[in-house]
Amino acid sequence: MTxxxxxxxxxxxxxxxxxxxxxxxxxxxxxFFAFYSLYTNPDFNDPYQVNGMVSGNLYAPFLVMRVFAVxxxxxAQMAFLKFRKSDFGLLMVLGMTSHNIRxxxxxxxxxxxxxxxxxxxxxxxxxxxxxxxxISLFVDIGNSAFSLTLDSYLYTIKFFGVxxxxxxxxxxxxxxxxxxxxxxxxxxxxxxxxxxxxxxGVFGVILxxxxxFDMIIHYNPDDARMMLxxxxxxxxxVYLLLSGLCDWMKLIFLRSTKAYHKHLMFSSDxxxxxxxxxxxxxxxxxxxxxxxxxxxxxxxxxxxxxxxxVKNNPYDIAYSEVFxxxxxxxxxxxEITDHGATPLLSHQKLEYIDLFNFKVFLxxxxxxxxxxxxxxxxxHFLNLAIVAQGEEWKNQRPEMPTFDLKLSSGKHTLYxxxxxFNMVFNPVPNLMNGLHVIVNEEDYMALKAENKNxxxxxxxxxxxxxxxxxxxxxxxxxxxxxxxxxxxxxxxxNERQEALVFSTKSRISExxxxxxxxxxxIFVITFVGLIFFGASCIVLHFSIQTDLEREKIKFGKLNxxxxxxxxxxQMIGGPFKVLFFLPYILGIALxxxxxxxxxxxxxxxxxxxFWFCLLVGGAYLLFQVLFYYLYTRIYTRKMLAHIQLLxxxxxxxxxxxxxxxx
Amino acid sequence: xxxxxxxxxxxxxxxxxxxxxxxxxxxxxxxxxSGELVAIMGPSGSGKxxxxxxxxxxxxxxxxxxxxxxTSISEMSKNExxxxxxxxxxxxxxxxxxxxxxxxxxxxxxxxxxxxxxxxDINSRTDETLxxxxxxxxxxxxxxxxxxxQQQRAAISxxxxxxxxxxxxxxxxxxxxxxxxxxxxxxxxxLNALKGATIVMVTHDPFAASYCNRxxxxxxxxxxxxxxxxxxxxxxxxxxxxxNLAFIGGGEDDL
Numbered sequence: 001m002t003x004x005x006x007x008x009x010x011x012x013x014x015x016x017x018x019x020x021x022x023x024x025x026x027x028x029x030x031x032f033f034a035f036y037s038l039y040t041n042p043d044f045n046d047p048y049q050v051n052g053m054v055s056g057n058l059y060a061p062f063l064v065m066r067v068f069a070v071x072x073x074x075x076a077q078m079a080f081l082k083f084r085k086s087d088f089g090l091l092m093v094l095g096m097t098s099h100n101i102r103x104x105x106x107x108x109x110x111x112x113x114x115x116x117x118x119x120x121x122x123x124x125x126x127x128x129x130x131x132x133x134x135i136s137l138f139v140d141i142g143n144s145a146f147s148l149t150l151d152s153y154l155y156t157i158k159f160f161g162v163x164x165x166x167x168x169x170x171x172x173x174x175x176x177x178x179x180x181x182x183x184x185x186x187x188x189x190x191x192x193x194x195x196x197x198x199x200x201g202v203f204g205v206i207l208x209x210x211x212x213f214d215m216i217i218h219y220n221p222d223d224a225r226m227m228l229x230x231x232x233x234x235x236x237x238v239y240l241l242l243s244g245l246c247d248w249m250k251l252i253f254l255r256s257t258k259a260y261h262k263h264l265m266f267s268s269d270x271x272x273x274x275x276x277x278x279x280x281x282x283x284x285x286x287x288x289x290x291x292x293x294x295x296x297x298x299x300x301x302x303x304x305x306x307x308x309x310v311k312n313n314p315y316d317i318a319y320s321e322v323f324x325x326x327x328x329x330x331x332x333x334x335e336i337t338d339h340g341a342t343p344l345l346s347h348q349k350l351e352y353i354d355l356f357n358f359k360v361f362l363x364x365x366x367x368x369x370x371x372x373x374x375x376x377x378x379x380h381f382l383n384l385a386i387v388a389q390g391e392e393w394k395n396q397r398p399e400m401p402t403f404d405l406k407l408s409s410g411k412h413t414l415y416x417x418x419x420x421f422n423m424v425f426n427p428v429p430n431l432m433n434g435l436h437v438i439v440n441e442e443d444y445m446a447l448k449a450e451n452k453n454x455x456x457x458x459x460x461x462x463x464x465x466x467x468x469x470x471x472x473x474x475x476x477x478x479x480x481x482x483x484x485x486x487x488x489x490x491x492x493x494n495e496r497q498e499a500l501v502f503s504t505k506s507r508i509s510e511x512x513x514x515x516x517x518x519x520x521x522i523f524v525i526t527f528v529g530l531i532f533f534g535a536s537c538i539v540l541h542f543s544i545q546t547d548l549e550r551e552k553i554k555f556g557k558l559n560x561x562x563x564x565x566x567x568x569x570q571m572i573g574g575p576f577k578v579l580f581f582l583p584y585i586l587g588i589a590l591x592x593x594x595x596x597x598x599x600x601x602x603x604x605x606x607x608x609x610f611w612f613c614l615l616v617g618g619a620y621l622l623f624q625v626l627f628y629y630l631y632t633r634i635y636t637r638k639m640l641a642h643i644q645l646l647x648x649x650x651x652x653x654x655x656x657x658x659x660x661x662x
Numbered sequence: 663x664x665x666x667x668x669x670x671x672x673x674x675x676x677x678x679x680x681x682x683x684x685x686x687x688x689x690x691x692x693x694x695x696s697g698e699l700v701a702i703m704g705p706s707g708s709g710k711x712x713x714x715x716x717x718x719x720x721x722x723x724x725x726x727x728x729x730x731x732x733t734s735i736s737e738m739s740k741n742e743x744x745x746x747x748x749x750x751x752x753x754x755x756x757x758x759x760x761x762x763x764x765x766x767x768x769x770x771x772x773x774x775x776x777x778x779x780x781x782x783d784i785n786s787r788t789d790e791t792l793x794x795x796x797x798x799x800x801x802x803x804x805x806x807x808x809x810x811x812q813q814q815r816a817a818i819s820x821x822x823x824x825x826x827x828x829x830x831x832x833x834x835x836x837x838x839x840x841x842x843x844x845x846x847x848x849x850x851x852x853l854n855a856l857k858g859a860t861i862v863m864v865t866h867d868p869f870a871a872s873y874c875n876r877x878x879x880x881x882x883x884x885x886x887x888x889x890x891x892x893x894x895x896x897x898x899x900x901x902x903x904x905x906n907l908a909f910i911g912g913g914e915d916d917l
Contacts (some may be wrong), residue, residue, distance in 0.1 A: 014891070068890045257785070258781050261771070261775050261781055261784055262775075262778075264764070264768055264772070264775050265772075265775070268761070268763040268764050268768070269763070271763065272763060370826070403908070550762075554761055554762075555762070557759045557761055558761070558772075559720075559744070560720060560753055560755065560759055561747070561748055561759070561772065561773055561776075562743075562744045562745060562746070562747030562748025562749070562755060562773070562776075562822070563744055563746060563748070563776065564741040564744045565740070565741055565744075566741070568777060644740075645740050645741070645744070
């Protein structure tokens with residue numbers, strides 16, 4: 001028998017072990033490929049075909065998907081090699097050299113990696129079509145067509161190829177440290193961890209505290225790096241906290257002799273469980289955090305699809321006439337507004353001067369419109385920030401200190417009198433491509449006299465029921481586009497872009513977009529959430545499997561001393577509760593803190609998203625409770641059967657869908 | 663007064679097919695009095711360990727009657743047996759059966775902890791047992807940090823912590839060198855002499871068996887004969903055991 005033949009025989013004998021690992025890897029690659037195909041679909045990313053809010057909702061989940069793919073494949077590979085370590089020890093006892101072991105690792109893992117990538121891509125090709133079809137049922141994707149590009153295949157191969165090469169390379173290096181005795185004991189000894197002890201836990205709590213404090217105090221919506229760094233620090237904190245948790249629990253139990261005796265077995269089991277599962281628990285905490293955080297935001301936005309457009313648009317429909325664009329006649333306008341599903345209540349106008357980079361308003365016009373009493377002093381101006389977020393946005397919108405009026409008489413510098421945060425009008429597209437300033441009458445008139453062509457008029461329409469204005473808004477946009485096409489020169493040489501820039505800004509269109517993007521967001525996040533839930537179940541299963549041999553030996557020994565089935569169930573349930581629920585509680589707690597600190601700035605609300613976060617977290621926890629009961633029940637029954645406290649026919653054991661080798 | 667009574671005990675192992683039946687035990691009758699130190703000997707495959715597993719309630723698939731302190735264990739459920747085993751029996755195994763994740767002291771107190779006994783009782787009895795078997799210095803060490811002899815003494819300590827009516831030992835010296843074997847057997851003898859403990863031991867080792875008051879020989883699942891030490895010197899009893907072993911036969915590995 002040649003070496004290659006023997007390695008293949010070993011591979012064949014271990015096929016059942018490989019199967020779950022292979023399926024997990026293939027599934028991850030399949031989902032990754034489907035996401036990437038959609039993410040790079042040119043039609044789906046075309047803002048003229050698919051609402052930008054919809055395609056934008058894919059960014060965060062796909063980013064998380066990439067992080068997850070790396071962590072999951074690395075972890076699954078590590079867990080798998082742990083299973084094999086005692087086999088390697090035995091093979092080394094029989095005379096295999098480290099070099100031979102390295103060849104086996106390389107051969108086995110390369111075969112799995114290659115098979116996983118090929119299967120993943122094959123299944124991904126079918127699945128991405130299905131994924132696209134399901135999405136088309138949820139949202140309006142216009143004329144977007146499903147397409148697969150060579151880039152999707154190459155990127156997926158490169159992405160996973162690099163992960164596999166790195167992981168296999170690291171494992172090959174680690175074989176240099178292989179020691180027969182340690183390999184054979186691998187399944188029976190607690191993890192030798194460098195990071196443990198009470199101080200590690202304290203340091204973890206401090207890191208968690210710092211990152212949470214920084215998020216609450218210094219959160220900056222424009223600084224995504226800050227959030228990612230804090231998230232990274234939080235995850236390191238979680239890892240260190242878990243590393244030191246066991247020592248803390250021991251310390252607590254030791255303070256009371258009664259507690260020490262009562263929890264003697266639990267405490268020693270936890271030592272092993274936490275020792276082996278720190279990485280798993282940290283990974284699950286991360287998955288739960290991401291799912292709950294993103295779901296909380298998306299559910300809140302969808303739930304508030306009515307409140308957000310009202311907050312962002314003081315008028316039901318607004319558009320701007322400027323540079324000859326959008327100058328439809330009053331007759332055309334009234335034909336549209338008079339024949340809609342809801343009557344027009346008011347039609348107001350606001351004049352401004354469009355200097356491209358700056359849109360200049362007169363203080364008195366603003367006062368007339370919104371009933372304020374702003375008064376701009378001579379040689380001064382007011383910065384106007386059109387934001388719905390209010391004063392909390394202050395740090396994000398800097399105050400411009402001076403503004404130069406370029407007049408024929410020369411440059412006249414105005415000085416800032418302050419910054420005004422007020423949603424004075426709807427953020428109409430052609431008005432939002434510049435900064436807004438308010439000046440006094442003298443300066444405004446001087447500027448107006450020299451920029452007659454740049455005088456714009458903002459048309460602000462209010463109806464009885466804005467939710468019935470969809471038809472009016474659509475007709476108005478058609479009329480504006482037709483007018484601009486028939487009467488003006490195209491600015492962009494592109495009809496769709498022209499229509500987009502000179503379109504209306506209405507509550508109803510934002511409402512419909514939010515509803516649509518919310519539907520898509522909920523679909524994607526539910527999908528990702530379910531995948532993460534499945535992944536967390538699988539990594540937990542992997543982790544429990546690595547401890548299985550030791551547990552079988554332990555319960556076998558306890559059975560000889562005398563242990564009832566109820567006591568076995570209790571002993572299994574204790575550490576399992578920590579494994580199954582601790583990361584969920586940590587992840588949900590972290591997500592709620594992060595959501596409060598970010599939504600306070602982004603949406604000027606804190607408690608709304610928080611409740612949604614708790615709701616999603618609660619639902620997620622409920623799933624986990626069900627999984628815990630199911631898994632613990634099966635595990636306990638099989639353990640009881642192993643120690644002959646319960647009779648389970650062998651055939652039943654073999655046919656159980658969850659892979660537990662007892 | 664008998665503490666352990668066995669009547670017509672039989673055990674079959676069934677394989678595939680009607681003809682494939684192996685009779686491991688065949689109508690064994692046995693009685694052990696309180697305070698006796700008894701050894702069961704026999705060649706490999708004679709049914710020694712099967713007998714011990716049945717007596718101790720680990721194996722429940724058999725026919726016949728087994729009574730311990732007047733209670734028939736044949737009628738108990740597996741959970742009742744588990745409690746009976748923990749509270750009224752003690753066990754010593756060839757591989758010590760200590761839990762790797764607990765220190766020797768913690769291992770010794772496990773049966774009392776599982777029974778949720780009073781903290782003071784647990785501590786005082788554990789400390790008393792530790793000093794009885796001279797384990798004070800290694801009490802806070804884990805099993806893999808101490809010698810086989812120390813592990814076996816810890817296992818014996820655990821076996822007696824609940825004050826059992828009978829102690830069962832399965833090849834207690836099987837994994838030990840001769841010096842440690844001697845220490846362990848002296849420990850059993852001390853326990854028997856000082857505390858009047860009833861000990862039933864399965865062994866291959868004639869040297870270990872020579873510490874007992876009575877030795878039962880079984881072969882092919884049947885009780886062949888029994889010898890008693892009476893007032894003989896241990897050396898003379900040892901020779902008699904050897905003679906009987908030669909008489910009933912057995913492979914070299916059985917000696």
